[in-house]
Amino acid sequence: MGLVCRLLEARGIATVYVATGRDLAALVKPPRCLFVNHPMGNNFGARGDAAMQTDILRAALGMLESAEAGGAMMDYPTTWETPFEFRPGGNRDVSAG
Amino acid sequence: MEPIKYVDALNEYYGAMGHPAYQWTINDAAPLHRLDKPVSACTVSLLTSGGVSQCSMPAFNPDARNDHRLDAIGAAADADDFQIHDSYYDHSDADADINCIFPLERLRELAAAGEVGAVAERLWSGFMGRIYNRSKVRDESGPAFAEALEADGVDVLIAAPS
Numbered sequence: 421m422g423l424v425c426r427l428l429e430a431r432g433i434a435t436v437y438v439a440t441g442r443d444l445a446a447l448v449k450p451p452r453c454l455f456v457n458h459p460m461g462n463n464f465g466a467r468g469d470a471a472m473q474t475d476i477l478r479a480a481l482g483m484l485e486s487a488e489a490g491g492a493m494m495d496y497p498t499t500w501e502t503p504f505e506f507r508p509g510g511n512r513d514v515s516a517g
Numbered sequence: 518m519e520p521i522k523y524v525d526a527l528n529e530y531y532g533a534m535g536h537p538a539y540q541w542t543i544n545d546a547a548p549l550h551r552l553d554k555p556v557s558a559c560t561v562s563l564l565t566s567g568g569v570s571q572c573s574m575p576a577f578n579p580d581a582r583n584d585h586r587l588d589a590i591g592a593a594a595d596a597d598d599f600q601i602h603d604s605y606y607d608h609s610d611a612d613a614d615i616n617c618i619f620p621l622e623r624l625r626e627l628a629a630a631g632e633v634g635a636v637a638e639r640l641w642s643g644f645m646g647r648i649y650n651r652s653k654v655r656d657e658s659g660p661a662f663a664e665a666l667e668a669d670g671v672d673v674l675i676a677a678p679s
Contacts, residue, residue: 421566421644421678422542423651427659428674429548433666434559438677442520449544450676457520460606461567463677464623467614473623480675481556481633490547499518506521508530508605 422448429490436480438463442493449491452483457499460506542651552672559672561628562637565619567611567679568603569642579604583650585658587643589665592636596622603645606679618677637671 422445425435429451437450440460445453456463456476465472479496486494524541531539552559568577570588578584579602599615601608611617621640628636641662648654666674 421564421676423654424564424644424659424662425674425676426544426547427655428663428666429550431663431667432550433663433671433674434550434552435674435676438675440521440679441523443522443524447524447544448542449547451547451549455520457518461608461611461679462617463679464617464620467610467617470616470623473616473620474626477620477623477627477675478632481561481627481673484552484556484559484673487549490549491544492549503518504521506523506526508527 422450425450434484436483438476438480442495445493451490451492452487453491453493454480454483454496455493456496459500459504462500554672556633556673557631558634560635560637560670561624561633561673561675562640562666562669562671563619563621563624564641564644564674564676565679566644567606567608567618567642567677568601568645569599569611569615569619570602572598572600576600576602577645578602581645582647583653584645585643585648585653586645587641587658587662589639590621590642592621592625592638592640594621594640603679605647608679611679618679620675624675634672637666638669639665641665 437453439445442455464476
């Protein structure tokens with residue numbers, strides 16, 4: 421999807437990539453990336469948390485005016501409340517065993 | 518907590534399965550298109566790659582590889598009218614609230630408040646992960662998507678990978 425963003429940007433459509441994988445995004449380098457340190461699948465926050473969903477969407481839109489160069493990456497300031505890990509095809513919650 | 522090291526985890530996972538080392542795309546620079554108007558005057562669309570489809574549509578293949586399917590979703594779609602089929606991440610929250618990965622209700626609210634100019638006529642779901650034939654994205658599916666966005670007068674795309 422980062423490749424898609426790069427292609428769109430080159431055609432004059434501005435993009436913001438809202439990623440939960442910081443290292444993955446750093447490799448592909450989309451034009452603008454908001455990194456959100458949440459489990460994959462919670463890019464905009466938790467279920468029912470409309471305030472955070474809106475805040476993350478606003479932060480993404482804000483990068484349209486703040487980013488000075490292609491490949492800009494910004495870290496969303498808060499992180500997921502509980503520890504999580506990545507298991508390909510698996511669960512996100514450490515406590516789930 | 519520190520960000521998850523997905524690259525290391527995936528290299529280890531696929532290596533243990535006997536797959537050859539994945540050839541990660543590494544770019545040193547990126548294009549940037551500066552807007553010539555404020556966001557409050559822009560038409561904004563969304564893209565998710567999380568295996569999201571409307572309930573009237575076929576499900577995505579949860580284990581798909583090289584799936585270039587791209588669904589158009591009407592801007593006024595009911596947020597409760599989605600299904601998610603993707604075996605590569607935990608979508609339990611998004612199953613209950615699609616705005617976790619595809620914030621169409623939040624975008625509509627920002628448009629109603631005047632913070633963005635308009636929600637695009639069509640929002641999008643596709644480019645599901647694990648696309649190895651990148652040249653097809655570059656030469657076919659990517660340009661076709663760009664043309665659809667241009668047809669809708671889209672200025673901005675918010676893309677959320679999962």
